[in-house]
Amino acid sequence: MAQRGLCIRNLELARNMLAIQRRNVTSSTQDIQTGLTRKEMYEMVREQQSFKKGEICDSVSVYVRGGAGGMGYQRKNGTGGEGGSVWLEALSMYQNLNHIHHHHNRKYVAGPGDNANTNLIRGLKGEDSVVEVPPGTVATDLRTGKVICDVDREGARYLLQGGEKGGCLVNNYISKRGEERWVKLVLKSIADVGLVGYPNAGKSSLLSVLSTATPTIGSYPFTTLKPTVGHMQTIDRKMVVKIADIPGLIEGASENKGLGHVFLQHIERTKVLLFVLDVQGFTLNRRTPHRSPFETFGYLCRELELYMPGLTKRPIVVAMNKMDTAGSDPEYDQFLGLYKSKLSKLIKVHSIVPISCYTGQGLDQLQDLLYELKYKNKRKITEADVV
Numbered sequence: 001m002a003q004r005g006l007c008i009r010n011l012e013l014a015r016n017m018l019a020i021q022r023r024n025v026t027s028s029t030q031d032i033q034t035g036l037t038r039k040e041m042y043e044m045v046r047e048q049q050s051f052k053k054g055e056i057c058d059s060v061s062v063y064v065r066g067g068a069g070g071m072g073y074q075r076k077n078g079t080g081g082e083g084g085s086v087w088l089e090a091l092s093m094y095q096n097l098n099h100i101h102h103h104h105n106r107k108y109v110a111g112p113g114d115n116a117n118t119n120l121i122r123g124l125k126g127e128d129s130v131v132e133v134p135p136g137t138v139a140t141d142l143r144t145g146k147v148i149c150d151v152d153r154e155g156a157r158y159l160l161q162g163g164e165k166g167g168c169l170v171n172n173y174i175s176k177r178g179e180e181r182w183v184k185l186v187l188k189s190i191a192d193v194g195l196v197g198y199p200n201a202g203k204s205s206l207l208s209v210l211s212t213a214t215p216t217i218g219s220y221p222f223t224t225l226k227p228t229v230g231h232m233q234t235i236d237r238k239m240v241v242k243i244a245d246i247p248g249l250i251e252g253a254s255e256n257k258g259l260g261h262v263f264l265q266h267i268e269r270t271k272v273l274l275f276v277l278d279v280q281g282f283t284l285n286r287r288t289p290h291r292s293p294f295e296t297f298g299y300l301c302r303e304l305e306l307y308m309p310g311l312t313k314r315p316i317v318v319a320m321n322k323m324d325t326a327g328s329d330p331e332y333d334q335f336l337g338l339y340k341s342k343l344s345k346l347i348k349v350h351s352i353v354p355i356s357c358y359t360g361q362g363l364d365q366l367q368d369l370l371y372e373l374k375y376k377n378k379r380k381i382t383e384a385d386v387v
Helices: 002-024 038-045 203-210 260-264 293-307 328-343 363-376
Strands: 059-065 086-090 107-109 129-133 137-141 147-151 157-161 180-187 193-196 228-233 240-245 272-278 316-321 351-354
Touching (some): 086 137, 147 157, 240 363, 272 293, 272 363, 316 363
Parallel strands (some): 086 129
Antiparallel strands (some): 137 180, 228 240
């Protein structure tokens, strides 16, 4: 009896020490790899953002922690319940990561396992926590930079953080606190059509007249700083095309100059590339040379191929914008001639449409073309074309 009483007292002492240890885990605990406290790590990823109508949250960091295991019951060799796990699940009902940005301070903590006792020899498993994301989301460990999973299809489910085992004979009936990690979620699949072009080419203006989105429009470069998605639909709403306004690219974007990789990642899985070119050419500033529409198109294709080989093999539509300006017709004819003679064998373009967002020239033709590429020729765009 004395030995049994000693074992019970040791078990109670172990439980009390575990409770004290859990209470002592405060925000001052430092991460070994980053050297930041938990509070500093939280503040680093807790950036408040404001989204206008149509703007999307395409990247967000979340805190996940597996459930702690339940305490064992030594007297009757009872096993504590296993802690819950945190899962990542793809659901097509979501189009972006906005719902995660506003979810409980972006914390996902699984439930602890039940303790074993006289009436419950084997504790129940803790409740799981599920992070719901749209298909096309990539999860990366924020500390190590390693890719955890790539959610590429509807209903796919991946484990982000498992729960701890319950107390049993192996671990002296004492469970452990659930492990934690910071996970960065990046959305790479946001639209059917991706707008590609240099800054101030008129991409935001085109999106505003084709869809219900209200992007920021200005007469200066880099007006768009966040990806914006709009829905172009017919009157009966039977056909809907999602169009993404990607912030303007610059030369060297494939080498991550500026925010190159942040912008280019949204083009990876779009089915159609819509190049928006200024018929008058492009000049970033006084230090950079003037680029003709043909040179602009060539440099854009070069950046896409350097970022992901084979990206320009997808259906390409060129929208020659600002055709209402003076001297636009000769520039347009020159572009057609140069493309047919020098680039048509390397880059296959489905159609070249002269448009004007100011007068509405060519917009109806462009809309019909985008509907055709998504619906009538849907079978031709196979999964092999979409990474």
